[in-house]
Amino acid sequence: MDVAAQAALSDVIATHVVTEMLEDAVRQHARFVYKLAYAVLRNHPEAEDVTQETFMHVWRRVKQLPEVKDQRAWLARIAWRVISRRHKRRVEQSLDSQGRWVQLLAADTDAEEELIQRERITLLDRMVATLPRQLRQVVVLSTIEELSGAEIAEILQIPESSVRGRLLRARQILQSKLQPLIGGKK
Amino acid sequence: MNREQEENVDRILDLLLANYSAVEPRPGLEGRILESLRSQPANRASGFWLASVAVVAVLAIAGWMFRSPSRTTTVSPAAMTEPRSEQSPTPSAVSQAPSRLFATSAIRDDRRSSAVLHQPRREQFPSATPLSEQEHLLATYVLQQHHGSATARDPMPRLEQPMAELEIRNLEISLIEGKP
Numbered sequence: 001m002d003v004a005a006q007a008a009l010s011d012v013i014a015t016h017v018v019t020e021m022l023e024d025a026v027r028q029h030a031r032f033v034y035k036l037a038y039a040v041l042r043n044h045p046e047a048e049d050v051t052q053e054t055f056m057h058v059w060r061r062v063k064q065l066p067e068v069k070d071q072r073a074w075l076a077r078i079a080w081r082v083i084s085r086r087h088k089r090r091v092e093q094s095l096d097s098q099g100r101w102v103q104l105l106a107a108d109t110d111a112e113e114e115l116i117q118r119e120r121i122t123l124l125d126r127m128v129a130t131l132p133r134q135l136r137q138v139v140v141l142s143t144i145e146e147l148s149g150a151e152i153a154e155i156l157q158i159p160e161s162s163v164r165g166r167l168l169r170a171r172q173i174l175q176s177k178l179q180p181l182i183g184g185k186k
Numbered sequence: 187m188n189r190e191q192e193e194n195v196d197r198i199l200d201l202l203l204a205n206y207s208a209v210e211p212r213p214g215l216e217g218r219i220l221e222s223l224r225s226q227p228a229n230r231a232s233g234f235w236l237a238s239v240a241v242v243a244v245l246a247i248a249g250w251m252f253r254s255p256s257r258t259t260t261v262s263p264a265a266m267t268e269p270r271s272e273q274s275p276t277p278s279a280v281s282q283a284p285s286r287l288f289a290t291s292a293i294r295d296d297r298r299s300s301a302v303l304h305q306p307r308r309e310q311f312p313s314a315t316p317l318s319e320q321e322h323l324l325a326t327y328v329l330q331q332h333h334g335s336a337t338a339r340d341p342m343p344r345l346e347q348p349m350a351e352l353e354i355r356n357l358e359i360s361l362i363e364g365k366p
Contacts, residue, residue, distance in 0.1 A: 022223065034211045035207050038207065044212070048211060051219065052219055059226060120201075120205070121202070121205060124203070140206075140207075143203050143204075143206040145207075174199055182194060182195055
């Protein structure tokens with residue numbers, strides 16, 4: 001076998017290997033990327049679009065895949081860039097009609113469990129939307145159970161201590177917004 | 187806010203945050219992604235071929251545009267009627283061409299047209315040529331198959347015989363005998 005044929009064969013084998021690696025990555029991490037996208041965008045079709053686009057980016061640089069040590073963190077960084085491009089600045093929404101939220105938090109969750117849960121998420125959505133962008137990013141990423149503080153730090157390209165500090169500050173703000181609603185329960 | 191209230195707020199916040207990103211995609215997400223990834227190489231290939239065809243088309247048009255002015259500038263009605271010896275390209279003639287860019291192709295066109303003009307005019311086109319050895323053997327074989335060995339020995343006289351005129355006889359239809 002001449003040199004050109006050997007090179008062609010090894011190229012075919014390498015392509016096959018990286019294609020299999022990519023397929024494995026899709027099977028292992030597609031849901032994670034989807035959750036990450038949904039946590040920020042709060043929209044299912046958009047989250048799926050972001051997931052597709054993220055793996056398209058991976059496909060374009062698929063030859064780098066064998067060199068990646070932590071695939072999930074690498075994918076999260078790519079996904080975060082895709083999300084950041086798509087994410088439009090949210091219109092800040094005030095916690096209007098307080099009475100509605102007070103009833104919601106006091107509701108007996110045995111009945112209409114799903115509806116109540118959805119409404120509570122909407123409430124939290126609104127509260128998170130009022131946070132400054134840097135705090136909001138940390139809060140949103142911290143709600144994804146697969147992500148550790150170190151991984152959040154890597155995605156946002158900030159020190160891990162900053163992640164902890166921002167998360168603490170964000171929780172204080174959220175608690176202060178939640179307090180009047182819970183207080184009204186009495 | 188007392189301690190109990192603080193704990194209560196904390197608990198509710200944890201509860202809300204815990205469910206914030208607890209979502210599942212529509213079933214078959216991985217399949218859909220893999221499907222779109224598999225369609226990518228084909229798209230790239232078709233893009234490549236489209237680009238190739240476009241480049242070839244552009245080159246062909248450019249080539250045609252490059253050549254066509256040379257014909258109009260060099261082949262004049264006078265040149266077509268004049269004898270060949272007077273219209274052979276000379277270095278001075280080429281230098282007098284309107285554009286040096288088309289000089290080479292002009293000479294080539296001139297040579298081609300002169301080669302056609304110097305050939306004698308033939309009665310039949312394409313001109314009748316004697317059969318080659320291979321053609322002769324093939325004809326022999328065909329005649330052996332269809333007309334027997336006697337004619338196959340020398341098929342050429344039979345081939346060169348003029349075709350006899352066809353005679354069309356009157357059509358005769360005999361009556362059908364028998365009872366209806």
